[in-house]
Amino acid sequence: MPFPNVRLANRPLHFIYLCDCSGSMAAQGKMQALNQAIRQSLPGMAEVARQNPEARVLVRAVSFADRASWHIAQPTPVEQLQWVDLQAGGVTAMGEALELVAAELRSPPMEERALPPVLVLISDGQPTDDFEAGLRSLLRQPWAQKAVRLAIAMGHDADLEVLQQFIGSDPGAGGGLPAGEVPGASGQAPRHRPGKSPRRPLQASNATALAQYIQWASTAVVGAASMPASRVAGATADGNIPLPDLPPTVMDPTDDVGPLVW
Amino acid sequence: MTWILPPGTSLRCEGLNAPLQVLRGLGGGTQGQVYEVELAGERLALKWYLPACIARDPRLPLRLAESIRATAPNDDFLWPIALLRPELESAALIRSREPGFGYLMDLRPPGYVGAHEHVGGHLAISLRNVLRAGFFLADAFHALHLRGLCYKDISLGNLFLEPASGRILICDNDNVDVDGQDPGSVLGTPGFMAPEVLLGQARPGANSDLFSLAVLLFRLLTRHDPLRGQLELAIRCLDEPARRKLYGEDPVFIFDPADARNRPDPIEHAAALLTWPIYPEGLKALFEQSFCRGLRQPGQRALTGQWRRALAAALDQRQLCPSCGQETFPEPGSSGTSCWNCGTALPAPLRLQLPHGQVIAAPENALHPHHFDPLLEEDLRRPLAQVEAHPSDAGVLGLRNLTGERWIAVLGSGERVPLEPGRTCNLAPVRALITPAGPIAVLHPGRP
Numbered sequence: 001m002p003f004p005n006v007r008l009a010n011r012p013l014h015f016i017y018l019c020d021c022s023g024s025m026a027a028q029g030k031m032q033a034l035n036q037a038i039r040q041s042l043p044g045m046a047e048v049a050r051q052n053p054e055a056r057v058l059v060r061a062v063s064f065a066d067r068a069s070w071h072i073a074q075p076t077p078v079e080q081l082q083w084v085d086l087q088a089g090g091v092t093a094m095g096e097a098l099e100l101v102a103a104e105l106r107s108p109p110m111e112e113r114a115l116p117p118v119l120v121l122i123s124d125g126q127p128t129d130d131f132e133a134g135l136r137s138l139l140r141q142p143w144a145q146k147a148v149r150l151a152i153a154m155g156h157d158a159d160l161e162v163l164q165q166f167i168g169s170d171p172g173a174g175g176g177l178p179a180g181e182v183p184g185a186s187g188q189a190p191r192h193r194p195g196k197s198p199r200r201p202l203q204a205s206n207a208t209a210l211a212q213y214i215q216w217a218s219t220a221v222v223g224a225a226s227m228p229a230s231r232v233a234g235a236t237a238d239g240n241i242p243l244p245d246l247p248p249t250v251m252d253p254t255d256d257v258g259p260l261v262w
Numbered sequence: 263m264t265w266i267l268p269p270g271t272s273l274r275c276e277g278l279n280a281p282l283q284v285l286r287g288l289g290g291g292t293q294g295q296v297y298e299v300e301l302a303g304e305r306l307a308l309k310w311y312l313p314a315c316i317a318r319d320p321r322l323p324l325r326l327a328e329s330i331r332a333t334a335p336n337d338d339f340l341w342p343i344a345l346l347r348p349e350l351e352s353a354a355l356i357r358s359r360e361p362g363f364g365y366l367m368d369l370r371p372p373g374y375v376g377a378h379e380h381v382g383g384h385l386a387i388s389l390r391n392v393l394r395a396g397f398f399l400a401d402a403f404h405a406l407h408l409r410g411l412c413y414k415d416i417s418l419g420n421l422f423l424e425p426a427s428g429r430i431l432i433c434d435n436d437n438v439d440v441d442g443q444d445p446g447s448v449l450g451t452p453g454f455m456a457p458e459v460l461l462g463q464a465r466p467g468a469n470s471d472l473f474s475l476a477v478l479l480f481r482l483l484t485r486h487d488p489l490r491g492q493l494e495l496a497i498r499c500l501d502e503p504a505r506r507k508l509y510g511e512d513p514v515f516i517f518d519p520a521d522a523r524n525r526p527d528p529i530e531h532a533a534a535l536l537t538w539p540i541y542p543e544g545l546k547a548l549f550e551q552s553f554c555r556g557l558r559q560p561g562q563r564a565l566t567g568q569w570r571r572a573l574a575a576a577l578d579q580r581q582l583c584p585s586c587g588q589e590t591f592p593e594p595g596s597s598g599t600s601c602w603n604c605g606t607a608l609p610a611p612l613r614l615q616l617p618h619g620q621v622i623a624a625p626e627n628a629l630h631p632h633h634f635d636p637l638l639e640e641d642l643r644r645p646l647a648q649v650e651a652h653p654s655d656a657g658v659l660g661l662r663n664l665t666g667e668r669w670i671a672v673l674g675s676g677e678r679v680p681l682e683p684g685r686t687c688n689l690a691p692v693r694a695l696i697t698p699a700g701p702i703a704v705l706h707p708g709r710p
Contacts (some may be wrong), residue, residue: 003392004540004603006533007383008485011500046263051419053382116501146499212264220292228413230293232450240501244292245314247264 008053013115013226017061018097020123025090033207037214040082045218046079055226068097094127095134116225116241117147120217121166124154149202150240152213163201167211185218200241212247220244264360275346310364314553319447329438335405340367340433374431378441381440381485387425389589392503396479400569403475407468412441416474417451441468445465452505460510476552486534491516491524502534515553540602542591543573574640578621582610617700623659624630634700660686670696
């Protein structure tokens with residue numbers, strides 16, 4: 001006779017993509033690259049979800065251009081998710097996208113008990129609406145404060161400061177300037193911080209890097225937020241979820257030669 | 263997945279005469295990536311570490327070299343075979359800023375699935391095989407600890423099961439270290455870590471392994487977590503601080519007889535409430551020992567030998583419900599026990615009395631050498647006999663002689679019938695069996 005038909009009680013893990021679909025994303029195949037990267041990452045994400053019996057991974061997506069709207073409105077179990085391609089065109093209503101997510105992180109509709117949500121913001125430009133107001137209303141939600149917030153900058157025109165504000169302050173940076181090593185208008189010297197960090201915007205300068213970051217967010221980060229991973233001594237314990245290492249820097253012949261696809 | 267060793271690469275490593283062919287990537291995590299490789303015609307698995315992992319854990323190559331020298335404690339470990347560093351000209355083929363190193367091990371044989379498949383309810387497995395898996399797990403830790411080693415980071419993620427047999431494989435043996443030696447970098451996996459390790463008061467070692475083993479056994483046997491009851495329901499967002507409280511600062515066993523604060527919720531934690539009553543008292547007592555006193559007193563946790571004994575004894579008690587066929591584990595000599603599944607009163611079973619123990623005659627229950635010799639440790643790998651139902655009449659129970667020697671069955675009439683190796687005798691007319699290992703008395707219910 002089989003083991004009784006019971007299973008570990010689990011909690012929902014809401015994973016929400018916020019995707020920039022402004023007109024500039026149409027250039028040099030960026031929109032297609034993002035669609036591909038997300039689509040390719042889904043089998044790995046489903047596998048991680050299955051390996052974490054404590055979590056029920058539910059995916060949604062917001063797209064923003066002239067307006068923000070739910071691209072996938074229904075929290076969808078990752079194994080059932082069919083990614084419909086995003087289309088580029090318009091300006092960058094990023095603030096409105098944050099408002100949409102804020103409304104969904106209110107309780108209700110949020111469940112009473114859940115795992116920390118994962119929010120992934122992907123952008124190639126500057127917000128054209130009131131980003132600050134959107135961020136304020138997002139961060140008023142306790143579930144948004146608890147969320148793992150990641151940002152991916154596509155290409156070199158993304159507003160890294162805005163993305164850093166979305167993530168929150170980088171504890172490794174000692175305050176001040178966000179990522180990007182851009183000397184500020186204040187004349188500050190560029191800060192040289194060692195390596196990349198998931199607490200700073202991840203800069204995807206080509207399609208390969210983008211795919212790697214999307215895959216990392218949808219597998220390693222989902223794993224960390226749903227079931228704790230093995231711990232090592234001396235690891236930084238900042239944040240309410242310890243973030244996994246970023247994907248290894250692969251020595252690719254296409255690396256460091258500047259934009260390839262866009 | 264971006265593979266740092268691209269499939270098709272031929273890698274020359276220090277100390278190897280032949281090049282290593284990378285066939286395909288099998289998987290990857292935050293530590294490294296695992297590949298199927300071919301070396302001199304043999305298929306093996308290769309784990310290659312990521313630079314970040316190597317930088318965090320400077321003692322890793324030393325520990326691996328020691329484990330390789332010590333060899334595996336038993337067959338249930340996928341143990342490192344050889345530490346590999348690329349030769350200079352091959353280092354350039356590795357798509358990483360630093361070439362790093364890796365180790366070879368055997369491939370995981372087909373048929374083994376991750377233990378999370380069972381806990382997640384995706385697997386059909388019998389209670390017998392879950393108990394057997396628990397036994398093999400305790401046995402593997404027993405062998406490891408007897409060598410003076412400790413595992414440090416056991417969790418569902420590094421345990422694999424063969425559902426059809428209950429056999430196990432323990433993977434990711436790269437944290438294994440001499441107990442109490444220089445602290446390595448790994449602390450364990452929250453939810454499986456002993457409270458004193460989670461709180462930073464102690465480093466992982468054999469005592470914290472015992473806690474992790476108890477958690478893993480509990481999760482295999484109940485598909486639930488030993489510390490998640492009402493106190494978990496009070497937590498809205500299950501994040502790091504919440505886990506720290508639940509598993510470190512204020513852990514309470516959900517079935518603690520003296521502290522009812524963390525009882526399972528009938529809806530949210532139904533799995534625990536359904537499965538816990540299935541198991542014999544002797545087994546439940548070890549969980550209480552490990553998760554009540556043992557939570558804060560590492561020296562009080564149930565030992566590997568105690569787990570082996572209790573799990574082997576539970577298997578000996580296994581009886582099938584005559585009504586629903588479900589596996590039950592009534593206390594020996596008890597009467598009036600009813601089936602946990604359908605409530606039917608369980609009849610007194612046919613029992614086999616051995617020089618050292620008693621086994622209920624239920625299909626698949628087995629007699630082992632430790633049933634005959636009190637000096638032998640419990641071992642399920644070399645059964646001497648197994649109870650089987652007749653292929654065309656399930657009501658007829660027989661005992662199959664699995665040894666290479668002839669046994670004698672003594673019938674109620676006094677007649678003696680030989681039982682050749684591999685043959686099965688109907689137990690109904692049999693009073694006793696004479697075997698080279700020792701006598702087997704067949705105790706029929708209701709007969710003097």
